[in-house]
Amino acid sequence: MMMMKRLKQPDLRNFLASAALVILTFSGAASVGSQQNPAQWNAQQVELSRAELEQLLIRYEETAASSAYSGTLREQARREAALIRTRLTTGDFQVGDQVAVAVESEANLTGSFVVQPGPSLMLPVIGGISLEGVLRSELQPHLQQEIGRYIRNPVVHAQSSVRLMITGGVGQGGYHVVPTSTVFTDMLMMAGGPAADAILQNIRVERANRVIWEGPALQQAIIEGRTLDQLSIQAGDHVIVPVRGERGGFFRSAIGVATGLGSVVFLISMLSGLFR
The missing domain is CATH 3.10.560.10 (Outer membrane lipoprotein wza domain like)
Incomplete structure (x- = not known):
C-alpha cells in the first residue's frame, strides 16, 4: 500500500x-x-512570473509553427505551450494542494492549509480567499493583499x-x-x-x-x-x-x-x- x-x-x-x-x-x-x-x-x-511564462509561450508557439524544426520538436513545442497556456488561464492551484502560510504576529493565521474547491484557501477568522487564476509566483503578494483587507500592513510568507x-x-x-x-x-x-x-x-x-x-x-x-x-x-x-x-x-x-x-x-x- x-x-x-x-x-x-x-x-x-x-x-x-x-x-x-x-x-x-x-x-x-x-x-x-x-x-x-x-x-x-x-x-x-x-517560480516563474506571469511575464516570463508569457514570453516562453511565445517562443514555443513560434517554434511549433515553424517548418525549420522537425515534426518531433514541433510536437514537443506544442506540448510545452499547452502546459503554459493552461497555467496562464486557470492558475496553478488545485484542490488538495497544500499552502504553508505565516503571518507575522498573527498565530491564528500561521499554519498549513489545504486548497479547497474554487480553488480557494480557507483561513481562520478571515474565511475563504480565492486562488482562481493565481500563479505560484503570485501567491505571496496575493495573500498579502487579501489578508490586508482585514489586518493592517500584514507581513505574509507563503509556500505551496x-x-x-x-x-x-x-x-x-x-x-x-x-x-x-x-x-x-x-x-x-x-x-x-x-x-x-x-x-x-x-x-x-x-x-x-x-x-x-x-x-x-x-x-x-x-x-x-x-x-x-x-x-x-x-x-x-x-x-x-x-x-x-x-x-x-x-x-x-x-x-x-x-x-x-x-x-x-x-x-x-x-x-x-x-x-x-
Missing part, C-alpha cells in the same frame, strides 16, 4: 546533476549543449506544495508532498533516491497517462537544476523512474541517444536569454 510522505530533502542535487551530465555525454547531447549559448536560469528565482506520485526505481515509492520550489533532483531524493538498477536517462513525468517530460529535454532540465514550478509540474503528476529489465527500457534508451542532439538544441534555443 502506497503511503503519502513528507521527508527531509538532503541537498544532493550536485551528485545527481553530475550523473545526468555523464548520461548526456554518452548520448552525445552534452557536447552539443556546450557549443550553444546556455540557458541562463536564475537559481534564486524558483503539491502531491506527486513517484514510482519505479526509487527507495521509497508512493505519494509525496513536495514544495513547488524544490529542484527536480531533490524531489527524487525525497523519495529515497534512485535505486541501483534505475535508468536515470529514462525518467519521465506523466499527467493523466500522457507524457509531459522525458528524454534529453528532462535530462537537460535536471542538469540546469530546474524546480518543479519551472517545469510546470502539478498535483497528481506521476514521476516514473524505469529500472533495468523493464519492458521497453532498451528501446527508450536507444531513442534517447538518437534524438538527444536535436532535442537539446531545441530546448536551449527556446530558453536561451529568457532568464538573464
Whole structure:
C-alpha cells in the first residue's frame, strides 16, 4: 500500500546533476549543449512570473509553427505551450494542494492549509480567499493583499506544495508532498533516491497517462537544476523512474541517444536569454 510522505530533502542535487551530465555525454547531447549559448536560469528565482511564462509561450508557439524544426520538436513545442497556456488561464492551484502560510504576529493565521474547491484557501477568522487564476509566483503578494483587507500592513510568507506520485526505481515509492520550489533532483531524493538498477536517462513525468517530460529535454532540465514550478509540474503528476529489465527500457534508451542532439538544441534555443 502506497503511503503519502513528507521527508527531509538532503541537498544532493550536485551528485545527481553530475550523473545526468555523464548520461548526456554518452548520448552525445552534452557536447552539443556546450557549443550553444546556455540557458541562463536564475537559481534564486524558483517560480516563474506571469511575464516570463508569457514570453516562453511565445517562443514555443513560434517554434511549433515553424517548418525549420522537425515534426518531433514541433510536437514537443506544442506540448510545452499547452502546459503554459493552461497555467496562464486557470492558475496553478488545485484542490488538495497544500499552502504553508505565516503571518507575522498573527498565530491564528500561521499554519498549513489545504486548497479547497474554487480553488480557494480557507483561513481562520478571515474565511475563504480565492486562488482562481493565481500563479505560484503570485501567491505571496496575493495573500498579502487579501489578508490586508482585514489586518493592517500584514507581513505574509507563503509556500505551496503539491502531491506527486513517484514510482519505479526509487527507495521509497508512493505519494509525496513536495514544495513547488524544490529542484527536480531533490524531489527524487525525497523519495529515497534512485535505486541501483534505475535508468536515470529514462525518467519521465506523466499527467493523466500522457507524457509531459522525458528524454534529453528532462535530462537537460535536471542538469540546469530546474524546480518543479519551472517545469510546470502539478498535483497528481506521476514521476516514473524505469529500472533495468523493464519492458521497453532498451528501446527508450536507444531513442534517447538518437534524438538527444536535436532535442537539446531545441530546448536551449527556446530558453536561451529568457532568464538573464
